[in-house]
Amino acid sequence: MKLKVSEKIHYESGPNMTPLVDIIMVILIFMMLTGTFAVGEWYLQSNMPMTEKGTGGTSVSNVPLDEPLEIRVETIPRIDPQSGLTVEVWVASAGRIQVENDRAALTSQLDAMRQKLNAANTPTSRIQVVISPGRSTRYKHLVEVYQAALEAKLEKVAFSRSR
Amino acid sequence: MKVAKLTPTREVAPNVVPLIDIVMCLIVFYMLVAKFGIETGADRAGITLPLSLQGIQLTDRGNTIDINVRQPAMGDEPLVSGLDEQGRPVNIPVAATGGRTLVDLLRFHRGTNKDFKVNIRADENLHYRFLEPVLIACAEARVAAVNFATRQP
Numbered sequence: 612m613k614l615k616v617s618e619k620i621h622y623e624s625g626p627n628m629t630p631l632v633d634i635i636m637v638i639l640i641f642m643m644l645t646g647t648f649a650v651g652e653w654y655l656q657s658n659m660p661m662t663e664k665g666t667g668g669t670s671v672s673n674v675p676l677d678e679p680l681e682i683r684v685e686t687i688p689r690i691d692p693q694s695g696l697t698v699e700v701w702v703a704s705a706g707r708i709q710v711e712n713d714r715a716a717l718t719s720q721l722d723a724m725r726q727k728l729n730a731a732n733t734p735t736s737r738i739q740v741v742i743s744p745g746r747s748t749r750y751k752h753l754v755e756v757y758q759a760a761l762e763a764k765l766e767k768v769a770f771s772r773s774r
Numbered sequence: 775m776k777v778a779k780l781t782p783t784r785e786v787a788p789n790v791v792p793l794i795d796i797v798m799c800l801i802v803f804y805m806l807v808a809k810f811g812i813e814t815g816a817d818r819a820g821i822t823l824p825l826s827l828q829g830i831q832l833t834d835r836g837n838t839i840d841i842n843v844r845q846p847a848m849g850d851e852p853l854v855s856g857l858d859e860q861g862r863p864v865n866i867p868v869a870a871t872g873g874r875t876l877v878d879l880l881r882f883h884r885g886t887n888k889d890f891k892v893n894i895r896a897d898e899n900l901h902y903r904f905l906e907p908v909l910i911a912c913a914e915a916r917v918a919a920v921n922f923a924t925r926q927p
Contacts, residue, residue: 628790628794631794632790632793632794632797635794635797635798635801636797638801639797639800639801639804642801642804642805642808643804646804646807646808652823652923652924652925652926653826653829653830653831653832653923653924653926654829654830654831654832654893654921654922654923654924655826655828655829655921655922655924656830656919656921657919657920657921657922744902745902746901746902746903747901747902747903748901748902749898749899749900749901749902750824750896750897750898750899750900750901750902750905751824751825751898751899753902754824754825754826754898754922754924757826757828757922758826758827758828761828762828770906770909772906772910773902773903773906
């Protein structure tokens with residue numbers, strides 16, 4: 612018996628896309644498996660990795676020294692009034708100012724200090740912020756103070772040895 | 775004038791054009807965003823980076839390596855990992871123990887490259903006493919700049 616189906620005419624509606632789709636799928640799966648993403652990360656830049664005494668790492672005799680601005684940072688325990696639990700907060704002090712766990716307040720204080728130094732003929736590019744942490748200061752608290760310095764438009768930020 | 779007759783068309787296969795469009799978009803996205811064949815030594819699994827609102831994206835990673843710093847369960851030596859001379863991830867001692875130290879490895883990676891930079895990936899709860907020896911090692915190896923990896927909000 613002859614099947615009617617075999618007599619039907621086969622229509623080609625375009626180029627055969629199947630090999631293309633196969634190859635593209637292979638490429639896609641390869642990229643999904645081998646590619647790595649660094650999305651969600653960014654970096655705080657420091658061009659002065661470490662300073663010994665707060666005056667910069669390298670000494671060049673014919674270049675005027677930077678004006679050091681030391682910020683001492685400590686991590687201290689405090690009792691949270693709402694929960695009653697002990698939480699760790701940071702305390703930053705620079706000169707006569709002292710700020711506890713408030714980055715906006717520290718930023719405005721540092722900004723005022725920068726403006727005073729600018730008024731005294733010290734350009735911002737010559738102000739060297741030296742973050743001076745204690746041995747048990749948490750890294751996240753250093754980052755808070757680092758950000759406050761950057762927000763106060765201070766460009767050069769370094770770390771000193773622990774106290 | 776004769777007008778050509780429109781012949782009825784038949785669907786012989788599912789329409790794959792939208793599929794190809796989407797897949798092509800995904801491929802282009804991966805090609806632009808993902809990084810292939812670049813091993814910087816970053817350990818993204820075991821470290822919680824501190825949150826920051828300031829920061830920049832690094833576009834050129836050719837002159838940089840990542841150093842991971844963790845707090846040890848006990849003792850005063852930080853747990854530091856990065857890439858060895860062959861580009862394999864290894865744990866690196868900071869203090870001199872007779873073998874290769876972090877300073878030696880940084881000097882090797884730096885070579886004569888004056889633009890060599892180190893990205894420090896430290897855990898947000900790390901005490902500064904564990905980060906300090908890493909910074910000192912960077913200074914001793916004459917690293918041009920140090921970047922501190924943070925997390926975007």
